[in-house]
Amino acid sequence: DTGVSQNPRHKITKRGQNVTFRCDPISEHNRLYWYRQTLGQGPEFLTYFQNEAQLEKSRLLSDRFSAERPKGSFSTLEIQRTEQGDSAMYLCASSLASGYSTDTQYFGPGTRLTVL
């Protein structure tokens, strides 16, 4: 069990550029979550997958954001036409769950995005 990993750890980009982040969950975990954390705030839910199916998306996830988990393993989060307001820490978490109950989520180190 190597934990949840995220790449890159830091990303600096110019406004209007596209960026993509990757998350590798704990092996065998079937659920994968994305959260966004801005300075001085707690993480806010963006979206989650069970296996390869994206089951819920927050209203925070505008049309410029897209997430995939093509084979039910790693996931990518892409932001198109970045804006300065997208600057935040993007956190990934994974869990092993069955049914519909709440489960324990384990977080990765995050990707810090800075949009200039």
Add this chain to the structure above:
Amino acid sequence: AQSVTQPDIHITVSEGASLELRCNYSYGATPYLFWYVQSPGQGLQLLLKYFSGDTLVQGIKGFEAEFKRSQSSFNLRKPSVHWSDAAEYFCAVGAEYGNKLVFGAGTILRVKS
């Protein structure tokens, strides 16, 4: 919809002193409650969780928390704080039939020697 309030933005305690971080939640059904800790620039580490059963739960690093349904609270405690406990602490609630966590705004703990 569920929500979490952490009333204290910053807390400073002396090394060796006891600690209590407050957390109040709002949720109509049985809550699933968590405490996470975050060091600067890092992800979140799970300290402890409450799903059901004994209302006093033990976690890692000597932390414990008590669920009080009548007060809608899940306060985190530690009898003797170490300098390495300085970090930001987040309380979170999960819905019984939902999967996302709703977090409070966090409490920054400073430990003075």
